[in-house]
Amino acid sequence: MLFGAAAGAFLPRIADRLTVPFGTPARTACDRCGRPFLPGIPGWVHTGPSCCVRGHRPVVTFALLAGFLAALLGPVPQLPVHLLAAVPGLLLAMIDLGCLRLPDRLVGALALIGGIPLALLLPGRIVPALAAGLLVGATYLVIALLPGRGLGLGDVKLGATLAFLLGFAGWPAVAVGFGTAHLLNGAIAAWLLVTRRGRPIPFGPALLFGFYAGLGTSVTAI
Template sequence: MLFGAAAGAFLPRVAYRLTVPFGEPARPACARCDRPFPPGAAGWIHAGPACCRGGIVPAGTLSLVGGLLAVLLGPVPQLPVHLLAAIPGVLLAAIDLGCLRLPDKLVGTLALGAGTPLALLAPGRIGPALAAGALAGAGYLAIAMLPGRGLGLGDVKLGAALAFLLGFAGWPAVAVGLGTAHLLNGAVATWLLVRRRARPIPFGPALLAGALAGLTAV
């Protein structure tokens, strides 16, 4: 939990700057006070709120995720990998909630940053992991191409990446992870329908929460 709290303190500014519509550059300044962010790394590496407004990714979020992983997985060799993967995961959830976008670079960082060490730790699981990622990616791509576009391409890429990572834990983890994601999103959609507040629903947070469930419940 200490790791999550410490790392989470640096996430608000990164998430805030990246929470912009597709195709737009990162925020160059605070939208409330118009104060420009410093150039270079100093404009991104900052502990605490993004600027004059509160952080959209509280340190407690990453701390909670890290604590769940540590308690439920125990001292396994894969634990440090999953703790580090939680950083881009929390960022992706926050950005998708804010602007319905899943930046490719963050999805790639999650997939490669966690997939490479997992492959080194369990080389015998590379085949099933690749198969899980390919199947999930193909299935989500087919859904995304249907009329109405219930899924975006960012959802397709993230779903494939998470299925790939869950594949190292086994097919039951893949099934629980993806199944939980759809149950969560279905519950949100039903609640909005009942409240007559139908609107586009970000699928990224549900996919990431499902992946956490798949890792810890199987």
């Protein structure tokens, strides 16, 4: 949990800088008070919730997630991998909630941080992991290309990445992970419909929640 709290302290300012519409450069100043970030110094140098106080939910959330992973997996070699991969994962969730965008670089970082170590630790499971990533990626791409755009291309890339990572835990983990993600997003959509709050729903947070739900189904396998 200490790792989670420390890592979560760096995330809000990074999210502030990257929570912008597609094609818009990262912010150079706080979006609330307008205070410019120091030139040449990355946003993650400064801990805490940016220069404007916004609470410490990311710190608490990441601490709880780290504690959950530690309790779930135990002292196995895969634990540090999933803890490190959770950093870009939580950042992606924060950005998607803020502006319905999943930056490619962060999705790529998640794939590299999680995929390379898992492939080295579990070389015998690379083929099913790749198959899971290709299956989910192809399915989501077809959905994204259908009229109505139920999914964005960012969702396609993140879904394929998370399926690849879950593939190392086995097909049951993949099924539970993506089943949970769609059930969660479906429940949110139904609630918005009932309350007449029609608005786009970010799918990234549900995908990431489903990933950890799927991970919990195959503890002995990973």
